[in-house]
Amino acid sequence: MKAVQETSETLTVGAAARRLGIAAPTLRSWERRYGLRPSARSAGGHRRYDAHDLARLRAMLRLVEQGVPTAEAAAEVRDRDYPLSAPGVTSATSVAAGPENAATAAFRPSARARREKSRPPIDLFSLANAMDSERLTHEVARSLDRSGAVEAWTDHLMPLLVEVGDQWQRTGACVEVEHLASDAVAGGLRYHTRRAVERFRPVEDERPVVLACLEREDHALPLLALAAALAERAVKVRTLGAATPASSLSMAVRRVRPAAVFVWSSAPETADLTALKTLVRTRPSYSLVIGGPGWQTLGAPTGWVNSLGEAVDALVAAVRPG
Ligand code: B12
Numbered sequence: 001m002k003a004v005q006e007t008s009e010t011l012t013v014g015a016a017a018r019r020l021g022i023a024a025p026t027l028r029s030w031e032r033r034y035g036l037r038p039s040a041r042s043a044g045g046h047r048r049y050d051a052h053d054l055a056r057l058r059a060m061l062r063l064v065e066q067g068v069p070t071a072e073a074a075a076e077v078r079d080r081d082y083p084l085s086a087p088g089v090t091s092a093t094s095v096a097a098g099p100e101n102a103a104t105a106a107f108r109p110s111a112r113a114r115r116e117k118s119r120p121p122i123d124l125f126s127l128a129n130a131m132d133s134e135r136l137t138h139e140v141a142r143s144l145d146r147s148g149a150v151e152a153w154t155d156h157l158m159p160l161l162v163e164v165g166d167q168w169q170r171t172g173a174c175v176e177v178e179h180l181a182s183d184a185v186a187g188g189l190r191y192h193t194r195r196a197v198e199r200f201r202p203v204e205d206e207r208p209v210v211l212a213c214l215e216r217e218d219h220a221l222p223l224l225a226l227a228a229a230l231a232e233r234a235v236k237v238r239t240l241g242a243a244t245p246a247s248s249l250s251m252a253v254r255r256v257r258p259a260a261v262f263v264w265s266s267a268p269e270t271a272d273l274t275a276l277k278t279l280v281r282t283r284p285s286y287s288l289v290i291g292g293p294g295w296q297t298l299g300a301p302t303g304w305v306n307s308l309g310e311a312v313d314a315l316v317a318a319v320r321p322g
Helices: 013-020 024-034 051-065 070-078 092-097 111-116 124-129 133-147 149-171 175-200 221-232 246-256 273-281 308-319
Strands: 209-214 237-244 260-264 287-291
Touching (some): 013 024, 124 175, 133 149, 209 246, 221 237, 287 308
Parallel strands (some): 260 287
16 A cells, blocks of 8 residues: 655545545545545545545544444544554654654543533443443543543542442452453553554653563553553553563563563562562663552552552653653
8 A cells, every 4th residue: 555655645535545445435425424524625626635634534444443433433533633654644744743742742632522521420330230341341431531541540440440349349249240340441441542552652762661460460450551541641561461470570671671660469469579579680670660459568668659640650750760
């Protein structure tokens, strides 16, 4: 597929449709229904799509592929500018301008999310107990889109998880609700992270952050929340996830050369101080940040942080000192 080389190059509706892999009537109907019109018209009044239009339409297609309803996807992309170096669309000017990233990267809600800000909050716990995966996943993604990862996690997702955990502890039942809720939260966080990476594009020459749980620790959701929040700050993240042997984590440090490693522990059984000592000795050197109630029970060793926001601050500071 040939890329549009210059912002000045424009395509007819047929050529743009071919480039996007969709039918020309679909493009015309998106314009009619959702106002996704090209930036220009020829002297004779024919549609002309430029690289910005293609980047926006590609973003729209990605959302639709991910299951977002067409009208919502259109509302999401309509008022936004997308980086021109999205796959298949390049331009000399976009390289000069650079992506939206690094020190200036900060989450801002989409136009659609801003319009919906006044909507009353949905009871996520009821959706989980009703086993309504579709709506729960949708609401999780919506909350992240509206508020960004730190606020959505702290105000909506974490309370849901704590409530689900308390229900299990109280009744000894409803494990199916816990699994369904975890899956929906994980899905929403991963979806949000993918979009944040596209939007803020991590700086190539910065060192990444590695996120992991040690052996026997399956509670990986806080790592996904952290990955989402760091993606919003344009930090490069390597998530190893649940139950990572300390030796594999050390190997990852040697291979990835991170600026920082974050290790989560939910319970005392997985707060392994010996593994932590091995990690401290692993070279090249990096900042070790730890979080979760497991470490707290050991008297909160050096490097322990107590919230998602604190973890993000500590890790961003390690990547961008000063
Ligand atoms: C989802 C979940 C699971 C899922 C995990 C899926 C996944 N992909 O992560 C599954 C089903 C696998 C699971 C399994 C188990 N779970 Co579980 N699980 C949970 C649940 C509901 C949420 C976990 C979570 O993400 N918590 C993170 C946040 C939401 O909670 P928090 O850590 O308490 O938050 C505090 C701080 O850490 C901080 N904070 C919050 N977010 C963040 C983020 C960062 C980055 C930082 C630094 C701080 C921070 O703020 C909070 C207030 O101070 C919790 C309930 C709960 N209250 O946490 C139980 C819970 C953690 N599980 C529990 C248990 C007992 C188990 C099992 C042993 C059950 C079993 N019999 O099999 C297994 C153990 C699995 C293993 N080997 O690790 C207990 C742990 C009790 C304990 N302290 O030992 C809990 C607390 C439930 C309960 N109320 O009893 N679980």
